[in-house]
Amino acid sequence: MKQAAASPSSAHPMDDFPVRKLEFNFDNIEFNDPLWSRSHRDFSMLINALGVHVPHFERYLVKTMIEARPKIKDENLQGDMSAIIGQEAQHAKNFLHYNKWLAKRYPKIAELENGAQDFFNHHSKTDSLKRKVGYTAGYETFTFLAGLIILENYDRWMKDSDPVMKALWVWHQVEEVEHGAVAFDVYKALYGDAEWYRKWMVLAALAHIASETIKCYTAMTIVEGYWRNPFRGIRKMGFCAYMLSRFLINALPVFKRSYHPRNHKLVSGKKNTIQIAWRRYEHDGGDVLSINREKMAEMLGIANPGA
Ligand SMILES: [Fe+2]
Numbered sequence: 644m645k646q647a648a649a650s651p652s653s654a655h656p657m658d659d660f661p662v663r664k665l666e667f668n669f670d671n672i673e674f675n676d677p678l679w680s681r682s683h684r685d686f687s688m689l690i691n692a693l694g695v696h697v698p699h700f701e702r703y704l705v706k707t708m709i710e711a712r713p714k715i716k717d718e719n720l721q722g723d724m725s726a727i728i729g730q731e732a733q734h735a736k737n738f739l740h741y742n743k744w745l746a747k748r749y750p751k752i753a754e755l756e757n758g759a760q761d762f763f764n765h766h767s768k769t770d771s772l773k774r775k776v777g778y779t780a781g782y783e784t785f786t787f788l789a790g791l792i793i794l795e796n797y798d799r800w801m802k803d804s805d806p807v808m809k810a811l812w813v814w815h816q817v818e819e820v821e822h823g824a825v826a827f828d829v830y831k832a833l834y835g836d837a838e839w840y841r842k843w844m845v846l847a848a849l850a851h852i853a854s855e856t857i858k859c860y861t862a863m864t865i866v867e868g869y870w871r872n873p874f875r876g877i878r879k880m881g882f883c884a885y886m887l888s889r890f891l892i893n894a895l896p897v898f899k900r901s902y903h904p905r906n907h908k909l910v911s912g913k914k915n916t917i918q919i920a921w922r923r924y925e926h927d928g929g930d931v932l933s934i935n936r937e938k939m940a941e942m943l944g945i946a947n948p949g950a
């Protein structure tokens with residue numbers, strides 16, 4: 644990590660990532676509507692559901708990285724570990740606030756979130772360091788891939804959406820891509836030979852993400868009344884299954900021995916224009932706590948704010 648040293652526009656999406664201290668105001672969400680994306684309301688429900696347990700994983704990650712850091716000899720990697728600790732602490736803080744806001748609409752979310760908190764607290768205390776680093780690297784595979792997939796599909800899923808929620812998710816996904824190789828590198832540095840265990844942890848993490856997401860998503864579909872028509876309920880669940888299977892398909896390269904996050908085709912291929920534009924805009928002091936169409940157009944350097 645070099646604190647915002649190089650120009651973000653020219654860097655690899657994983658280079659030079661700083662800790663950004665941002666605090667989002669969820670009281671400003673338009674119409675107080677948790678289905679905040681008018682481009683794709685099911686997407687907002689899915690991402691809300693996926694996010695509920697994530698701050699508790701992020702705190703588990705922070706504790707794991709703090710425990711592992713003294714064992715790492717590479718100073719650059721140590722620096723990246725400090726940066727991921729800072730970024731994830733900021734994520735957790737904001738997502739815990741967001742969960743409180745969500746629970747007003749979906750009371751069951753508070754209960755499900757408590758279960759997630761207990762799970763990660765317990766495992767943080769009882770797991771071996773190898774398990775913690777492996778599980779963290781497995782999880783980070785999917786937060787990183789979700790970051791890439793969501794930014795690539797911005798137009799389809801988020802273009803017309805609440806400015807605070809758009810800002811929150813663009814920020815989170817950009818940073819997940821930025822630090823997407825750190826936990827992987829820590830695992831390789833400490834347990835590089837244990838390739839099967841690394842792959843097993845990728846599957847364990849996906850199974851946990853899927854079960855947490857499905858529980859929260861189902862609770863939300865009930866509150867939204869989708870099951871009054873069972874066919875509608877099933878169709879809504881189909882979108883959840885589609886998104887989770889998309890994560891799995893994009894995770895397939897992770898099972899190659901030669902895999903490294905920096906070389907994933909979604910990173911090394913066409914670079915994500917929103918990621919580059921957001922990093923440059925934030926680096927130059929732009930306000931990224933709320934992003935409406937005009938601001939996104941300004942960020943992307945587009946004259947027409949239909950962006
Ligand atoms: Fe995060």
Ligand SMILES: [Fe+2]
Binds near residue numbers: 783786818822
């Ligand atoms: Fe992360």
